[in-house]
Amino acid sequence: GKKKLTTSSCRFLMERKLGAVDYNVLNELRLERSFLDVVISVNGVEFPAHKNVLCCSSPYFRTLFSNRCDSKDKKIFTIPGISPEMMEMIITFAYNQTVPVTSENAEQLLVVAHQFNIPGLIRLCSNFLESRLCLRNCIGICKLAYHYCCLELHLKAFRFILHQFEDLVRESEEFLLLSFTELCDIIERDDLNVRNESLVFNAVMKWIYHQPEDRKSLLRKLLLKVRLALRDSENFLENIRSYEHMRNKEYKMSIYIALLQMIYDLGVKESATPHLACSMAHSRLPNSILLAIGGWRGSNPTNAIEAYDARAKVWREVLHEEDSPRAYHGTVFVKGYVYVIGGCDKVKFYNRVCRYDPVQRVWQEVAPTHSRRCYVSVVVLNDVIYAMGGFDGYTRLKTAEKYNLEKNQWTLLPSMNDRRSDASAATLHRKIYICGGFSGEDYLITAEVFNPKVNQWSLITPMSTPRSGLGVVAYKDEVYAVGGFDGLNRLDTVEAYNPLTGLWRTVSSMSTPRSNFGIETMEDLLYVVGGYDGFTTFATVKYYNKENDKWKDIPNITVDRSALSCCVMSGLPNIQTYAAARDTSGYGICFRPSEKLSYKTNV
Ligand SMILES: *[C@@H]1O[C@H](CO)[C@@H](O)[C@H](O)[C@H]1NC(C)=O
Ligand SMILES: *[C@@H]1O[C@H](CO)[C@@H](O)[C@H](O)[C@H]1NC(C)=O
Numbered sequence: 001g002k003k004k005l006t007t008s009s010c011r012f013l014m015e016r017k018l019g020a021v022d023y024n025v026l027n028e029l030r031l032e033r034s035f036l037d038v039v040i041s042v043n044g045v046e047f048p049a050h051k052n053v054l055c056c057s058s059p060y061f062r063t064l065f066s067n068r069c070d071s072k073d074k075k076i077f078t079i080p081g082i083s084p085e086m087m088e089m090i091i092t093f094a095y096n097q098t099v100p101v102t103s104e105n106a107e108q109l110l111v112v113a114h115q116f117n118i119p120g121l122i123r124l125c126s127n128f129l130e131s132r133l134c135l136r137n138c139i140g141i142c143k144l145a146y147h148y149c150c151l152e153l154h155l156k157a158f159r160f161i162l163h164q165f166e167d168l169v170r171e172s173e174e175f176l177l178l179s180f181t182e183l184c185d186i187i188e189r190d191d192l193n194v195r196n197e198s199l200v201f202n203a204v205m206k207w208i209y210h211q212p213e214d215r216k217s218l219l220r221k222l223l224l225k226v227r228l229a230l231r232d233s234e235n236f237l238e239n240i241r242s243y244e245h246m247r248n249k250e251y252k253m254s255i256y257i258a259l260l261q262m263i264y265d266l267g268v269k270e271s272a273t274p275h276l277a278c279s280m281a282h283s284r285l286p287n288s289i290l291l292a293i294g295g296w297r298g299s300n301p302t303n304a305i306e307a308y309d310a311r312a313k314v315w316r317e318v319l320h321e322e323d324s325p326r327a328y329h330g331t332v333f334v335k336g337y338v339y340v341i342g343g344c345d346k347v348k349f350y351n352r353v354c355r356y357d358p359v360q361r362v363w364q365e366v367a368p369t370h371s372r373r374c375y376v377s378v379v380v381l382n383d384v385i386y387a388m389g390g391f392d393g394y395t396r397l398k399t400a401e402k403y404n405l406e407k408n409q410w411t412l413l414p415s416m417n418d419r420r421s422d423a424s425a426a427t428l429h430r431k432i433y434i435c436g437g438f439s440g441e442d443y444l445i446t447a448e449v450f451n452p453k454v455n456q457w458s459l460i461t462p463m464s465t466p467r468s469g470l471g472v473v474a475y476k477d478e479v480y481a482v483g484g485f486d487g488l489n490r491l492d493t494v495e496a497y498n499p500l501t502g503l504w505r506t507v508s509s510m511s512t513p514r515s516n517f518g519i520e521t522m523e524d525l526l527y528v529v530g531g532y533d534g535f536t537t538f539a540t541v542k543y544y545n546k547e548n549d550k551w552k553d554i555p556n557i558t559v560d561r562s563a564l565s566c567c568v569m570s571g572l573p574n575i576q577t578y579a580a581a582r583d584t585s586g587y588g589i590c591f592r593p594s595e596k597l598s599y600k601t602n603v
Contacts, residue, residue, distance in 0.1 A: 026053055027095045038065070039076045040091065045084035046076075047091050057094035060116045086112045093121050101128040107144060114148040126153040133160050135167055139174035139182075161186060163193045163287060169203040176210040180218050183207055188225045190582060191285040191575070195523060198235065200226045205239075205255075212251050219258045227283070228262070283311040288570040289578040291318070291333075292518050292529050292557055293340060294326045295564030297537055301325035301345045304559040308529075308541075310522060312580035315541075315557050323354050323363045327563035328422070328516075330378025332385055335405060338567060339366075341387050342373035349374045349393040353403070359574055367408045370401055377425035377434055377472075378565075381452065386413070388434055389420035396421040396440040400450070416457050417448050424472035424519070426479055429499060433460070433479045436467035443468045443487040447497070461502055464495055471519030475526045476546050480507065482528060485515040490534045494544070508549045510542060518566030527554075532562035 029035055030049065038054070040047040054061035064077060079087065089099045089109060097120060101109060106128050113121035129141050130153055142157035144150075161168060165186070168175055178186075186192065187200050194200055204222045208215040290308040292315075294301065303325040305318040329343025329350070338356040342349075351368040373390030380386070387410075388400040396419040401410045416434065423437025423444070435447035443466035448459045463481055470484030470491075478496040481504075485491065490513035495504045510528065517531030526544040530537065539560035542551050569578070576582075 023095060023097055026050070030095055037075070040087060041076055041078045042082055042084045042087040045087070047087060049091055049094070053094050054091070057120075058090070058116045058118045082112055082115070090116055090118065090121070093118065093124075098124065101125055103132065106132075110144065110148055110150070122148070122150060126150045129153060130156050133157060135164060135171050136174070138164070138168070139172065139178065162189055162191055165192055165194055165203070166199055169199070169206060175203075176207060178207065180215075180222075183222065184225060187222070189284075191287075193287040194284060197227050198239065201228070201239070208255075216251065216254055216258075219255065220262065223258070223262050283580075283582070285575055285579050285582070286311045287575070288522050288568050289572070289575065290520055290522050290527060290529075291331070291338065291567050291569060291578075292561075293331050293338070293565050293567070294329060294343070295518075295530065295537075295559075295561035296327040296516075296532075297559060297561040301327040301343075301563075302559060302561055304561070306557050306559065307578040308527075308554075309578070309580040310525075312582070313555060314580035315555060316578065316580055317558060318578060320356065320361050321363060323356070326350060327561075328375045329565055330376045330387065331565040331567045332378055332380040333567045333569045334380045334383055334385065336572075338569065339378075339385055339403075340565070341378050341385070342369060342376035342390055343563075344374040349391065358569055358572055358578070361577075367403070367410055369403075369410050370412060371397055371399060373397065375422040375438075377420065377423045377437075379425045379427045379432055381427045381430065381432060384452075386425070386432055386450075388425055388432075389416065389423055389437060391421040395419070396438065413450070414455060414457060416450075417459055418444055418446055420444065422468045422516075424470050424481075426472045426474040428474035428477070428479055431499070433472065433474075433497070435463060435472045435479070435481045435497075436470045436484060438468040442466070443485065447481070449499075460497065461504060463497075463504055464506070465491065465493065467491065469515035469532075471517055471528060473519045473521055473526060475521045475544075476524070480526060482519060482526075483510060483514045483517065483531070485534075489513065490515050490532070508544070508551060510544075510551055512540065512542075514538075516562040516564075518564045520566040520568050522568050527566070529566055530557055530561050530564055536560075537562040 033048065035050060036048045038049055038051045040049060051065050055065060086108060090112060093099045099121070101124055106125050110122065110125035110129070113125055126145070133141060133156065138157050138160045142154060142161060145154035145157055187204070192200070204226060208219055286309050290310070292306045292308070294303055296302070303323055305320060306315045307318050308315050323340065324345065326340070326343040326345055330341045332339050336359070338358060339353060340356065341353050342351065344350055349372040351370070351372045353366050353368055354363050355366055356363050369387055371390070372392040373387055376390035377388045378385065383405060385403040386400060387403070389397050391397065398415045398419045400413040400416060402413055403410050419439040420434060420437035421440070423434050425432055425434040430452070432450040433447060436444045438444065445462045445466040446459060447463060448457050450457050466486045467481055467484030471482040473480050478498050480494060480496045482494045483491050492510045492513040494507040494509055496507050497504050513533055514528070514531035518529035520527050527541065529541045530539060537560050539556040539558070541554050541557060543554060544551050572578070
């Protein structure tokens, strides 16, 4: 026969998180109208149901059915303050443990799920809203989640706001409607993702200008949260002058005065307490970290790892549970792990592959490559790692293989046209480019492309010069080939390949010849780290900016070396571990909407 749910079995099932209930049976009972013992009435619409099922689903119903002395035998319960459509959803959820969530109903559903205290339904709505997070709605969702205590969603939405702040200020209408406290909560965060403070300054101006009369008095308080140093503030005055849209002279004047006042305050403060001035201007946390891993120093390989914080412009040593020293390896960051592939130490050529978990800070060995690959080229494309060429101790390789992360498995690819050891590779527009290298006889001028769609290598236009031990990276729609060794000299020349034209063009030279350095791009800049000039390994680091076609020196790494490999980590929950140490005394608490929820989210 059919099982009847008793109160005690209900409690038992609640404790088991409802895992063992056969909801199909319950639903059948409802549809057959068997054992129905309650009617929920909403706005004249009646929903017959089972008390026990509703009790299991929501404490609201448990209280409703048990608290009142007359409720024991009562059959019909009228519930105000909810629409019949929403009650239908709640009851369907009680029986099916799921309901169709849509952009139209998600917000309302979250509100009633909260009202009726149904964790499963709250989670369903939260997950849906999270999947819809975008510039248009993230502020609304953040407020909604806060209001209805969806902590995880709130945190995700808030992180989204911090991370996309630059675009948000440019595109979001919701941004202009933030309250003063809400804006403060955002701009005082260390982990606000902005490349420089003028973006924060401009955001404040834009927000004030939206309602100048009400907001201009808040300017000074807001400017205190912009991490200005005196040396920057003159720029801001210039900035204001160029604000064409500020037609109102009087208003423009009042902003000027506030700025002058602030500059004066900053001047007084900085001359009185230089250390305070520093901490006021202390930089925000970076969103990405550049890693320099391993390499060759003097006559030994090293396992040193250093992390570059581009906001603070500081290198920091990464302490980690050690991996063995290696050089001439390749590294990539993919799905939260740093993979280190191939390379060698003083005796062995490696087929070893290790991965580093930057959150737990531990190393783990994964499946080895088929061939030993020292001087290997490594890239990642669509979450698949590719290892190409190299030297196995006997010959230079033209073979290549790819690694499936889920299966922890390497499979061979078609071979390249040339044997390439000490080449370098990059991915651009879903294709892999590998350039130069040493074949065992020649320093290579050739380059080739692999298209995973057709599983095929083809040669492209050769470079202007042979390059072995070069750096190759994709940067702003081109493939850059940087430095290297042509068989006679270390090179400081740079060229870039445009796949649309199939041509190489000359780029500003680095002006210091180098081979076997680390190369990466981060936040629209191209970095080269360390290397070898034919006499010695060095520690200098530079970046190239395509905007002005110029190279610029940045601070040295601590451990000078060549044959290192670089990769960029982003989106880590513990980015502080890798960033420069900061004064965290002002570390803000989370976004707290100050106003009653008064508008709709744009899901
Ligand atoms: C700040 O960053 C923006 C966007 O990247 C850039 O346009 C601007 O020139 C930068 N300002 C300064 C002072 O570096
Ligand atoms: C950086 O390193 C280079 C060589 O590796 C050295 O000549 C130079 O003095 C270093 N610069 C600083 C500021 O330490």
